[in-house]
Amino acid sequence: MTIQWFPGHMTKARRQIEDKLKLIDVVIELLDARIPLSSRNPMVDEILKGKPRLVLLNKNDLADPKATAEWVQYFADQGLPAFPIDAATGTNVKEILPRVKQLWAHKIEAMLRKGINPRAIRALIVGIPNVGKSTLINQLAGKKIAATGDKPGVTKGQQWIKVGTEMDLLDTPGILWPKFEDQMVGMRLAATGAIKEELLHLDEIALFVIKYMVQHYGAGIQERFGVQDLPDDMDNIQEMVKVMEAIGRKRGCIVSGGKVDLDKTSLIIIRDLRAGKMGRISLEKPF
Ligand code: GDP
Structure with a gap:
């Protein structure tokens, strides 16, 4: 999917993510391991408003492992836990749940102290088009997800996917726009397939x-x-x-x-x- 982003689209995308964030405990920010910064939304910190966040460097099967290790360190230095995955094959996807749990552990402990039974952690995947959001949702769900909204009798709107008993994932990801104003960023996005080559x-x-x-x-x-x-x-x-x-x-x-x-x-x-x-x-x- 290639979206041509205009200011109106960005405002709408941002509003849609903000609506989803109200339901969410932890955000999973998906980046392309080959171009982590160029595949990152320029306003992501502002949009996510300090929600606990895990950064995943996807398509690591195509990225230079040495550079990926340096990127993991780069994000860690900014206080953001990050690690590489291949959503297509499922490599490292099993690591996601324990890392999300770590980010939410303090809340669970607080609930337990108050005698409240903790509910499943609610997570949302966000990222630019083509970064692998749907592929990852399918991997985490362990099956192909039906487009529930099209079936008669099924409620339209947000659906939750159970990832084990401890995490619920929103079935529709948050779609963010890339930082394409910079010509070099545009080149990297085009080279990796985030922008259709026909456009350039x-x-x-x-x-x-x-x-x-x-x-x-x-x-x-x-x-x-x-x-x-x-x-x-x-x-x-x-x-x-x-x-x-x-x-x-x-x-x-x-x-x-x-x-x-x-x-x-x-x-x-x-x-x-x-x-x-x-x-x-x-x-x-x-x-
Ligand atoms: P979305 O637009 O973010 O939902 O992206 P998709 O899930 O549709 O994936 C875009 C393309 O990237 C598809 O052709 C996927 O098969 C491919 N893809 C997703 N994850 C990986 C990965 O880990 N490695 C590789 N090589 N390709 C991937």
Whole structure:
């Protein structure tokens, strides 16, 4: 799903989350492990208003494990517990409940002291489109969730999903908008698939990816595309285009006259990156 965000959409999204927050004890903030800051809503602290929060770095199967470990530390330094997961395969998803319980333990203790039987913790998943919210809800539910609102006789509105006996999860996540005004953020979102590539210039995104890869993951390009000569000067656009042409030639993206089809090459580069075929790549690092 790609949403084009206009100020009206943002106001509505914010109001919807604020309505849900009234029902919620703990928020699960889902970020893309490859681009934790670029996949983060710029107003998230303000919107969540100090609710206890767990940060999950999703799609960690595609991210550089070393960078992810640094990001976990980065969030811990800000007092936010964070850890990586793969919602698609379920890796680390079992860790979520114990960590949510830790965040709510003081309330449970207070209830027990007053002689009140503690109820299940109420949680909400929030994040930008495509970060994996529905995938995670399905993993936590342990099954595909039916669209209950469409069935006759079933009440529309919020439904709770039981995650064991100790946590109830709202079945609809909070959708937040990304910080797309910054051009580099836009590139990272496009490269990872948070924004549809059709909305942007493919060659620009591919050049951004190649430049980043040459700087940080040269071996990934050499292994995947068999391009041996990587340029020293990443700001020399002609040198970078030469790398793209070499990739295009290797992958048979040739048009009549023997020229390289740069659009097709760009698409291959972007798709390979998103599928993890150049290795586990993080496009943003904290330190
Ligand atoms: P939502 O818009 O936030 O609800 O995102 P979705 O749950 O629809 O997921 C968006 C895309 O990301 C889908 O193609 C998912 O299969 C994919 N996805 C979700 N979690 C993971 C993950 O951990 N690893 C990978 N590789 N893909 C994932």
